Amino acid sequence: MEFDFSPVMEYWPTLLQGVGVTLLIGLAVAVMSVIGGQIVAVITLYTRKMVNWPLRFFIWLFMTTPLLLQLYFLYFGIGEWILIPAIMVGVLGLGFHYMAYNADIFIATIRSVSSGQYEASRSLGFGHLATLFYVVLPQSFNRAMPQLSNNMIIMVKDISVLSAIGIGEMVYVSQYAISVTFRPFEFYITIAVIYYLINLMMEAGQTWIERRASYRS
Amino acid sequence: MRDTTETPMVELKGVKKRFGDLEVLKGIDLRVDRGRIISIIGPSGSGKSTLLRSVNNLEVIDEGTILLDGVQVNRPDLKGLAFERHINHIRQNMGMVFQHFNLFPHLSTLENVTLAPRKLKGMNTSDARELGMDLLERVGLSDKAKAYPSALSGGQKQRVAIARALAMQPKVMLFDEATSALDPELVEEVNQVMKGLAEEHMTMLIVTHEMTFARDVSDWAMFMDGGVVVEENTPEHLFSHPDQERTQNFLRKHLGAQS
Amino acid sequence: MDFNLMIEIAPLLVKAAWVTVDISARALFFGFFIASVLVALRTSRTPPVRWLARAYISVVRGTPYFVQLLLVFYGGPAIGLRLDPFTCGVVVGAFNIGAYMSEAIRGAIESVDSGQNEASRSLGFGRLETLQHIILPQAAALMIRSVGVLAIILVKNSSLVSIISVVELTYQAQRLIGSTYKPLEVFTLSALMYIVIIYAVMGIVEFLYRRATRYTFQ
Numbered sequence: 020m021e022f023d024f025s026p027v028m029e030y031w032p033t034l035l036q037g038v039g040v041t042l043l044i045g046l047a048v049a050v051m052s053v054i055g056g057q058i059v060a061v062i063t064l065y066t067r068k069m070v071n072w073p074l075r076f077f078i079w080l081f082m083t084t085p086l087l088l089q090l091y092f093l094y095f096g097i098g099e100w101i102l103i104p105a106i107m108v109g110v111l112g113l114g115f116h117y118m119a120y121n122a123d124i125f126i127a128t129i130r131s132v133s134s135g136q137y138e139a140s141r142s143l144g145f146g147h148l149a150t151l152f153y154v155v156l157p158q159s160f161n162r163a164m165p166q167l168s169n170n171m172i173i174m175v176k177d178i179s180v181l182s183a184i185g186i187g188e189m190v191y192v193s194q195y196a197i198s199v200t201f202r203p204f205e206f207y208i209t210i211a212v213i214y215y216l217i218n219l220m221m222e223a224g225q226t227w228i229e230r231r232a233s234y235r236s
Numbered sequence: 237m238r239d240t241t242e243t244p245m246v247e248l249k250g251v252k253k254r255f256g257d258l259e260v261l262k263g264i265d266l267r268v269d270r271g272r273i274i275s276i277i278g279p280s281g282s283g284k285s286t287l288l289r290s291v292n293n294l295e296v297i298d299e300g301t302i303l304l305d306g307v308q309v310n311r312p313d314l315k316g317l318a319f320e321r322h323i324n325h326i327r328q329n330m331g332m333v334f335q336h337f338n339l340f341p342h343l344s345t346l347e348n349v350t351l352a353p354r355k356l357k358g359m360n361t362s363d364a365r366e367l368g369m370d371l372l373e374r375v376g377l378s379d380k381a382k383a384y385p386s387a388l389s390g391g392q393k394q395r396v397a398i399a400r401a402l403a404m405q406p407k408v409m410l411f412d413e414a415t416s417a418l419d420p421e422l423v424e425e426v427n428q429v430m431k432g433l434a435e436e437h438m439t440m441l442i443v444t445h446e447m448t449f450a451r452d453v454s455d456w457a458m459f460m461d462g463g464v465v466v467e468e469n470t471p472e473h474l475f476s477h478p479d480q481e482r483t484q485n486f487l488r489k490h491l492g493a494q495s
Numbered sequence: 496m497d498f499n500l501m502i503e504i505a506p507l508l509v510k511a512a513w514v515t516v517d518i519s520a521r522a523l524f525f526g527f528f529i530a531s532v533l534v535a536l537r538t539s540r541t542p543p544v545r546w547l548a549r550a551y552i553s554v555v556r557g558t559p560y561f562v563q564l565l566l567v568f569y570g571g572p573a574i575g576l577r578l579d580p581f582t583c584g585v586v587v588g589a590f591n592i593g594a595y596m597s598e599a600i601r602g603a604i605e606s607v608d609s610g611q612n613e614a615s616r617s618l619g620f621g622r623l624e625t626l627q628h629i630i631l632p633q634a635a636a637l638m639i640r641s642v643g644v645l646a647i648i649l650v651k652n653s654s655l656v657s658i659i660s661v662v663e664l665t666y667q668a669q670r671l672i673g674s675t676y677k678p679l680e681v682f683t684l685s686a687l688m689y690i691v692i693i694y695a696v697m698g699i700v701e702f703l704y705r706r707a708t709r710y711t712f713q
Contacts, residue, residue, distance in 0.1 A: 022573070083693050084686045085654035088665050096678035138294055139338035139397075143352040143404060144328035146320055153355060157342040176559035183658055190562065197569070204570030211558045211566060218557035235342045235384050 026200035027209050030193070034206075037192035038213060044110055044188060045175045051114035052174070053167065056121025057156065063122065064129055065151075074122075081119035087180055089116060094184045109181040117174050124166045128159040164232035168225040175217060179210075189213065243306045245270045245408050245439045246291060251300035253286055260286050261297070262463040268408065271437035275450035275471070278460035279486060284443045287460070288412050291441065292330045293323050304329060305407055328356060331401030335413040337393040339385040339400070345372065346381040349400045356404070371399040375429050391422030395429050408439040416445055427453075447491050451475045459483045501680050504671050508681075511667035512688040518581065518663060519650045519692075522588030526649070527642075529593030534600050548597075555594035561655050563587050568659045584656035584663075592649050599641035603634040635707040643700030647693050664688055 027034070059078070063071045081089065090112045097103060132155050140150040182191035193206040200206075246268040253261035260283045268274050276284045289295040291302060293309060302309040309326050311319060340348050349371055350364040359367070372378045375395035385393055394414055401409060411430065415423045427449050433440065434453050444450050450457055451471045458468040459478070467480045475491070478484050536548035555563070567576065568583045578586060607630050615625040657666030668685035672678045 080686065084689045085651040085665060087654045087657065088668060088682070088685060088689070091665070091669050091672060092678055092682040095672045096682065133338075135334060135336055135338040136340065139332075139334060139340070142292055142294060142327055142330070142332035143400070144324045144326075144356055145352070146324050149355065153351060154340055158340070161342050176561075179559040179561045180655065182561075190565065202573075204566070204573035207562060207566035207570045211554075211562050214559055214562060215554060215557045222557075234386055236386075 022205055023202060024205050024209075026196065026202045027205050030196040030200070030206075033192050033196060034189065034209065034213075037187060037189035040186070040192075041175070041178050041188040042217075044106075044113070044178050044181065044186070045171075047110050048113045048117060048174060048178075049171050051110070052117035052121050052170075055114065055118040057125050057160070059118060059122035060125030060129055060159075061151070061156075063126060077115075078119040078122050081116050082123065086113070086116050086177055087183060090180065090184050105185050106187075109184060109186045113174065113177060113181065116177075117170055120170050121163075121167060124163045124170070125159055128162040129155060131162060132158050158236060161232040161236035164236075165225075165229050168221075168228055172218065172221045172225065175221065176214065179214070242269060244268060244303070245272075245305055246441060247301075247303040248287075248291070249301045249303075251287070251290060251297050251302060253283075253290060253295060253297045260463050261290070263300070264463075264465060266458070266465075268439060268441055271439055272456065273434050273438075273440045273442065273454045274456045274458065275442045275444055275454040276458045276460055277444060277447065277450055277486075277490075278466075282460040283463040284460045285412055288410050288441060288443045291410055292327050292332055294332075328352075328404050329407045331398075331404065331406035331409045333394070333397050333401055333409065333411045333414045335417050337385075337390070337397045337417075339388075339393050339397055341385050343384075344381065345377065345383050345385070345388070345396050348385070348396055349403050352400070353403050367403060368399075371402055372396070374402075374432070375399045376425075389422060390418045391425045394418065394426045398426075398429055398433075402433075408441060409433065411440065411442040411444070413443055413445060415449075445490070447475065447487065459486065461486070496683070497677055497680050500675060500677055501684055504675070504681065505684060507671065508664065508667055508684050508688060511662055511664045512685075512692065514581075514661065514663040515650065515653050515665075515689075516692060518584045518588065518656065518661065519646070519653045521585045522592060522653070523646055523649055525585065525589035526592035526596055526645075529589055530596035530600055533593060533597035534604070537597065537601065552594045552597060555591055556598075560587070560591050560652050561658070563591055564655055564659065580656065580659045580661045583659060584653065584661050588649060588653065588656075591652070592645055595645055595648075596642060599645060600634075600638055603638040603641065604630055606637055607633045636704060639700060639703045639707055643696065643704075646696050646700070650689070650692055650696065 059074055063074050063078075068075075090108070093112045094105065094108050097108060136154055136158065137150060140154040145153065178188055179190045181188055182194065185191065189210050193210060197203045197206050244267045246266070248264055248266040251261055251264040251266075252259065262283075264283075264287055266274070266287075276287065278284045286295050290297045291304075291309070293302075297310055300310075304326055307326065309323075311322055314322055340351070343351060346365070346368045349368040350359075353359040353367060354361070354364045369378055369381060372381055375398055377392060377395055377399070380388065380392065380396075385396070388396065398409075398414075414430070415426050418426065423446070427446070430440070430442070430449075431453055440454075442450065442454065454471050456468065457471040457474040459466045459474065459480070459482075461482055467474060467478060467483045469479075474483070475487065478487060533548050533552060536544050537552075539545050539548075564583070564587045567587050568578065568580065571578060571583075604626075611629055611633065612625060615629040616622075620628065653663060654665035657663060657669065660666065664685055668681050671681045675681065
């Protein structure tokens with residue numbers, strides 16, 4: 020039993036590229052799932068059940084089935100009709116998955132804004148939409164912050180699953196390197212360490228963000 | 237005694253309001269002249285809060301008319317967006333202060349005050365800031381401009397809420413039990429701010445539990461019970477020699493405990 | 496939708512769904528033991544033991560389950576650890592969920608009012624007796640709920656063992672999509688099976704929760 024990390028060093032630039040792809044996907048999915056989740060939540064809460072049932076159905080479906088199955092369906096299913104690059108499938112798949120989870124949170128936090136807040140805003144002369152934008156959504160966002168940042172931390176770890184549909188993030192690029200160097204242990208340990216460091220940073224950010232948000236909600 | 241030729245600032249005529257089968261306002265008439273201060277007292281469930289909330293349509297009345305400076309507030313003839321536009325405009329001219337403050341927790345003290353003038357009047361940031369700081373100064377909280385509501389005491393919150401309501405330069409201020417949720421030692425600082433407004437001849441409609449304050453500050457006092465105005469008079473008269481037995485009983489209970 | 500095809504492939508998917516249930520149930524079972532040990536280590540009186548337990552939990556929670564799976568399955572042989580795919584799925588699943596579960600159990604125990612501990616100790620109960628007779632019965636309800644949430648995550652995570660070619664639900668679904676070119680039909684059926692499994696878990700959790708709260712006011 021001996022370890023040889025020189026292949027990892029040799030493929031370090033490739034691995035770093037994979038890290039870059041992972042981080043970019045993470046950013047894209049975070050933006051998409053947070054904004055999308057908020058839109059889905061608002062539509063779900065402010066329209067009739069007859070109108071918004073497809074949204075509620077998709078939230079439910081995305082939350083009760085595994086991510087990988089959803090990715091396969093999108094990858095092979097959408098691939099049937101139109102040609103889109105795998106990376107798009109990956110971002111959309113992960114984006115929709117976490118959009119559902121985030122929408123679920125926003126629905127709860129928007130509901131939790133007290134009627135007094137609506138009344139205060141209305142009594143100043145704000146209309147329904149202005150009240151939503153200036154008062155309700157910012158507050159629901161602050162209250163969602165702890166769970167939202169939790170979801171995003173879990174999401175970044177799930178980016179590794181995208182290797183299954185051939186997206187060149189960390190795991191995928193090292194799988195190629197492994198097939199050449201036969202050093203799976205060293206590569207996967209390295210990836211685990213990189214993920215752990217990313218996770219530590221995100222947790223530090225989460226603590227800061229949560230303190231700031233709880234002070235304002 | 238009262239000049240009836242002048243347009244009253246707030247006028248209610250035959251206002252009725254039902255919650256399901258329960259009639260909470262059974263035909264209320266009320267007139268608040270410019271610069272006058274009217275206090276409404278009464279037991280809980282008397283309809284006094286509902287009455288106040290009806291004035292800016294937070295409660296929608298079933299019958300009667302409410303006028304602000306000659307303009308009708310309730311407009312059963314207007315529907316949907318047309319009514320929405322109308323009522324938003326009306327509400328910009330009325331300041332409301334709530335029992336539970338309802339400050340916006342996601343905004344700093346200054347932002348709470350300046351939100352409405354910035355977004356509704358399109359005031360630019362520096363003007364809004366100046367106005368906001370003036371108002372915070374007036375309620376004695378200019379040093380708390382950057383603080384968030386979570387860092388303020390109840391009394392401070394309510395003073396910010398008053399500043400927020402004043403920021404739209406309202407024609408009338410409505411106070412809905414503004415000191416009822418406060419610890420006793422914090423009541424006075426809010427009362428002081430309200431007295432300050434009274435000295436500046438702000439038109440005010442005050443629903444309160446504070447009998448002493450109502451007697452000291454208002455020009456006219458009303459006692460409500462069971463959805464009707466039982467008795468109204470000058471505070472000197474109403475608090476010292478009430479004509480009705482119900483008023484006497486109520487005051488005996490509440491004034492006795494206070495003074 | 497091609498219903499004939501769905502009827503045709505249903506038996507294959509049911510069989511694969513059973514593997515999903517099997518692997519998840521075993522991982523949950525062993526995971527619970529691992530979690531209990533971790534909770535004990537975290538409350539140990541020897542600081543290095545506590546640090547070790549904390550470090551383990553932090554590392555497991557801070558890295559992707561998928562990477563853990565690949566590391567043990569493909570990297571394991573380098574350190575003399577050779578596991579067949581199914582066993583690997585159970586072992587990694589158990590060690591992974593154990594870390595999360597230890598936090599859930601600790602949270603439930605800490606949620607019990609500290610006055611309960613003091614009252615019990617003042618009666619002369621020891622630390623373990625207090626835990627057994629006083630704290631755990633009160634923590635049980637919350638514990639069941641959070642372990643239930645983790646069990647559902649475990650079921651969904653088990654889809655990842657398809658990558659190391661365990662023929663479970665997601666593996667079979669992917670293979671059938673490839674051979675039939677009918678992604679919608681295959682997805683609908685396999686999604687339905689996951690939903691059935693997850694609702695069954697939720698049902699069991701609800702049943703246990705009711706039993707645990709039988710004598711309380713909740």
